[in-house]
Amino acid sequence: MKITDIRVTHVNVPFDAPFWWTAGLYGGASKSIVEVETDEGLVGLGEAPWWHFGEVIKAEIAPALIGADPLDLADCEARCVPPWQITANTGENAASVAFGAVELALWDIRGKAFGLPLYKLLGGAVRKDIPFSEYFAFRPQQDGAGGEMSPEAIVDYCLRMRAEHGSSIFEGKLILGDPELEIRTVRMLREALGAGVQLKLDSNMQWSLTTARWVLREIEPFNIRNYEDPVASFEEMAALRQHSRIPFSTHVPDLRRAVALGAPDTFVCNFAALGGLSRTLKFIAACEAMGKGFWCYSNDLGIMTAAYLHVVAATPWITEASQSLFRWQVGDVIEDGPFRQQNDTVRVPEGPGLGVALDDGAMKRWAAHFAENGPMNHFTDPASPGRYRRLPLN
Incomplete structure (x- = not known):
């Protein structure tokens, strides 16, 4: 089995009402949804914790994984993620998080290939x-x-x-x-x-x-x-x-x-x-x-x-x-x-x-929300527009 395509879709899913956290008002989630396609027709699903990791997937992770065996997790990681000691030292861990979202899709493919739930x-x-x-x-x-x-x-x-x-x-x-x-x-x-x-x-x-x-x-x-x-x-x-x-x-x-x-x-x-x-x-x-x-x-x-x-x-x-x-x-x-x-x-x-x-309908709806409004802002402070809060509050 080979990976033939990796699609990334940015979505917003708002809350019914925002809540207060330390950095301001938190209104919802902006995620990247990952679909990994294979030549055997299996599609694995992944989810990045924030939309900008989806951009890393599109630019760096996806090109490296086309043609790879989705069941060979070690090979896939070696194609995408530098040694963790180096990334931890330099703070360049975006590739690790981005691959983590894709790797979830590879586990989904593995379960589908064997007809078994992940657990x-x-x-x-x-x-x-x-x-x-x-x-x-x-x-x-x-x-x-x-x-x-x-x-x-x-x-x-x-x-x-x-x-x-x-x-x-x-x-x-x-x-x-x-x-x-x-x-x-x-x-x-x-x-x-x-x-x-x-x-x-x-x-x-x-x-x-x-x-x-x-x-x-x-x-x-x-x-x-x-x-x-x-x-x-x-x-x-x-x-x-x-x-x-x-x-x-x-x-x-x-x-x-x-x-x-x-x-x-x-x-x-x-x-x-x-x-x-x-x-x-x-x-x-x-x-x-x-x-x-x-x-x-x-x-x-x-x-x-x-x-x-x-x-x-x-x-x-x-x-x-x-x-x-x-x-x-x-x-x-x-x-x-x-x-x-x-x-x-x-x-x-x-x-x-x-x-x-x-x-499919929900994907279109929430992708359109992202396209029309941009990512959700987790740092909105109505008392200080355009400024970020500093810690501690008290």
């Missing part, structure tokens, strides 16, 4: 119902959606998600630069939701170490399951660990530093950002050996989410719920998408490969 290629399922958290945040109102701009509204939203969807795992960003607001909202959430519900937080590095010490001291009695990136560095997390028992997670995949410093406790990663599924499996194995946790990223579309489902299904070490923004996505590029959890879980697909198929 069976990875050794079989230890679970079929995969846990995901429900998400909350301060969200301005937009076209009848959102409007959760107070602690009371956040509490009402979470209670509604529990009543309508059986949600009992909640993760959220309480990011308006006001530590007292976060403390009050956490207290109200715990009182309203009760002791049996998981509460996780994510500040996207908004707090200074001094403020983080105060905030975590005040919220620790409310049984916080995890706090993601409360401060901006591993060194600050290690210092914060001296004052708090709350576990920490991060999107920064530096395992050596985390082990040396003792913090953070868990990595939350996108598979393409780690260089592909093969490298992700090695990273998870290293996390297990070093006693560090792992779960999956949020704000991905259905192709990457399907990969998360299969890997978590086949990986005993991943026991905690992964992040999700499913409820806010107004669409997807896959048939019957987006995935949405019920009673905290999503069922792993049983079709060959990733087990998902593109929705």
